Amino acid sequence: MGALGSRTKQEPFIRVVKKTEISIGKTFLLSLFALIAAIMAGGVFILAIGQNPIDVYITIVKGAWRSSIATKGTIKIAIPLLIAAIGITPAFQMKFWNIGAEGQIIMGGIFATYFALNFDYLPHGILLLLMFVAGMVGGGIWGLLPAVFKTRFGTNETLFTLMLNYIALYMIRFFTEGPWRDPASSGFPKIATFSENARLDRIFGVHAGWLIGLVLVAVMFVYLKYTKHGYEISVVGESINTARYAGMNVKRIVLRTMFISGAICGIAGMTQVTGAAYTLGEGVAGGVGFTAITVAWLSKLNPVIILVVSVLFSMLDKGCSVMQSTFGLSSAVSGILQGIILFFILGFDFFTRYRFVFRKAR
Amino acid sequence: MIINFLYAAIKAGTPLLFGTTGEIMTERSGHLNLGVEGMMYMGAFLGFYVGFHTGSLPLALLAAFAIGLFAALIYAFLTVTMMANQNVTGLTLTIFGTGFAKFFGESMIREAGGSPKLADSFMTTISEKPIPVLGDIPVLGKLLFSHNPLVYIAVIIAVICSIYLMRTKAGLNMRAVGENPAAADAAGINVTLVKYIHIMLGGGICALGGAYLSLINGGGIWNNSSAVNGQGWISVALVIFASWSPMKAIYGSLVFGAFSVLQFYVPKDIIQIPNAFYVMLPFLITTFVLILASMRKSKEGSQPAGCGVNYFREER
Numbered sequence: 001m002g003a004l005g006s007r008t009k010q011e012p013f014i015r016v017v018k019k020t021e022i023s024i025g026k027t028f029l030l031s032l033f034a035l036i037a038a039i040m041a042g043g044v045f046i047l048a049i050g051q052n053p054i055d056v057y058i059t060i061v062k063g064a065w066r067s068s069i070a071t072k073g074t075i076k077i078a079i080p081l082l083i084a085a086i087g088i089t090p091a092f093q094m095k096f097w098n099i100g101a102e103g104q105i106i107m108g109g110i111f112a113t114y115f116a117l118n119f120d121y122l123p124h125g126i127l128l129l130l131m132f133v134a135g136m137v138g139g140g141i142w143g144l145l146p147a148v149f150k151t152r153f154g155t156n157e158t159l160f161t162l163m164l165n166y167i168a169l170y171m172i173r174f175f176t177e178g179p180w181r182d183p184a185s186s187g188f189p190k191i192a193t194f195s196e197n198a199r200l201d202r203i204f205g206v207h208a209g210w211l212i213g214l215v216l217v218a219v220m221f222v223y224l225k226y227t228k229h230g231y232e233i234s235v236v237g238e239s240i241n242t243a244r245y246a247g248m249n250v251k252r253i254v255l256r257t258m259f260i261s262g263a264i265c266g267i268a269g270m271t272q273v274t275g276a277a278y279t280l281g282e283g284v285a286g287g288v289g290f291t292a293i294t295v296a297w298l299s300k301l302n303p304v305i306i307l308v309v310s311v312l313f314s315m316l317d318k319g320c321s322v323m324q325s326t327f328g329l330s331s332a333v334s335g336i337l338q339g340i341i342l343f344f345i346l347g348f349d350f351f352t353r354y355r356f357v358f359r360k361a362r
Numbered sequence: 363m364i365i366n367f368l369y370a371a372i373k374a375g376t377p378l379l380f381g382t383t384g385e386i387m388t389e390r391s392g393h394l395n396l397g398v399e400g401m402m403y404m405g406a407f408l409g410f411y412v413g414f415h416t417g418s419l420p421l422a423l424l425a426a427f428a429i430g431l432f433a434a435l436i437y438a439f440l441t442v443t444m445m446a447n448q449n450v451t452g453l454t455l456t457i458f459g460t461g462f463a464k465f466f467g468e469s470m471i472r473e474a475g476g477s478p479k480l481a482d483s484f485m486t487t488i489s490e491k492p493i494p495v496l497g498d499i500p501v502l503g504k505l506l507f508s509h510n511p512l513v514y515i516a517v518i519i520a521v522i523c524s525i526y527l528m529r530t531k532a533g534l535n536m537r538a539v540g541e542n543p544a545a546a547d548a549a550g551i552n553v554t555l556v557k558y559i560h561i562m563l564g565g566g567i568c569a570l571g572g573a574y575l576s577l578i579n580g581g582g583i584w585n586n587s588s589a590v591n592g593q594g595w596i597s598v599a600l601v602i603f604a605s606w607s608p609m610k611a612i613y614g615s616l617v618f619g620a621f622s623v624l625q626f627y628v629p630k631d632i633i634q635i636p637n638a639f640y641v642m643l644p645f646l647i648t649t650f651v652l653i654l655a656s657m658r659k660s661k662e663g664s665q666p667a668g669c670g671v672n673y674f675r676e677e678r
Contacts, residue, residue: 174636290453
């Protein structure tokens, strides 16, 4: 009894224990709680800068949906975010930390641009299909590269993909200043605007990227949940040794999954150049690749939730752009609010995985 | 001309040295903080803001350092205590920090009724001037002893960090935590405390790099759209190039600084390489360094083994 007594004394007051399993309902409730806490914390911030939080929040929501033009703008922002986040999902599910969505988007854009600039005499449908495939290949290669080195030499994929982002970014600069420079523009070097033939069609007033995005949501949902590939991805993600023991070809799974991940991000790049910008510029990804990672993670890698979250994030972005005219506040407030929301959800995620155990009173 | 080139390289490399030293401290304790860009942005803003209002360089640097500590505290709390994903938390910090600096930067512009400009006396304090006697040495005097005060501070911090890491007990403990937290825990090291201290310290140092960018590179005028402009990400790359050693970071930052100004010094009529290649070069080289290090499978010069993985005591 004495020995036991001294042991309890040494037991810390609070201890963290891993939860075995948690129901979907509870997870949802916790996420909702986190969101409410985040909105309140954002409110405290807004209060601190001398504004009425409720007014500001209402303005943001109204700003994003106030007119059909605004709504289209919001959806336009959401498209690349959604597609890239869907692209991130299989890689992260495999615990392959692909931080390179930014670069994969860019490569998709570069490859698609090549066809837009050089083959615009082709029939519209064939040209766009070519650009679509080119975008996938470009992004796919950029995703495959780190996977090859990871499987072969164990090269750290987080750092590798991070570097590839910048190599891709400066490739745009190379093409802009060099081979693809528009001879028609005299001053600042830029790539020519795509001809009408190389532009993505609009459906209900917004370029067809949204439809591609929705299709990808459905495909990725099925792919991860109901196919052999999806199962393999989650086994490799849980434990590479288990996968090996089960006779899976881990190397092939990693390579395949990273190609798919990069290819989908490449599609995001393709839709950006052909649907939104009609040209290739250094801002083609503009941080979307990074935001997409946070969106995918926040959504617990569930494609349907990703759809909701990327629309919410775009709403925040679009809504904050009217803050300037209404409150005289910088639209950069959207970054702060996004940050606060993410911080809270990242923090609250703890409670879905762990619980506190308090020292038992004696 | 070569002296001018090297001089410019040192000037361009210094903010990277801050960022890299800070990130090395963070990664050595086992945490990959992708929020360097954000922390530098916050440091850039607050350093400028305080410098603008007080006219005091020490206060400006202290403020930048403090906000770096605070930003890193958020990261540390989420990743160490709440065991959140490090990559995602770091990226979030970058989104947050960039938004923070741009938001308050714009209010600062509004307050000042135009682009805020640092006082002349402040500019004199941070201007480049030779150190008496030492600065008079030919060639070396210009290269080593004629910089703005922040350059020396950066080098001194890097040297101190290097000695701390490699020569002190506390540094050894910290490296142990970064390599194998479970073993360090078993040896009686307070893993959580060690991680908090070094993540925060690292964040503070990174933020100083941001202050350098807004105070020195900005030429005394606040630039709201591109105060940091990717230098934080280059710093993360430089950590790999410097193989997680603050001492090598000093040379590394010089090399990276040299790349960034190289295009202005290469005789264009003799060597014709697209400009984009020069800016891409640091990243290309870093990638090769990363690949080579992994091919050699060397323990030395590669990422600390525990980096990127959160430590949960009851999971062995």
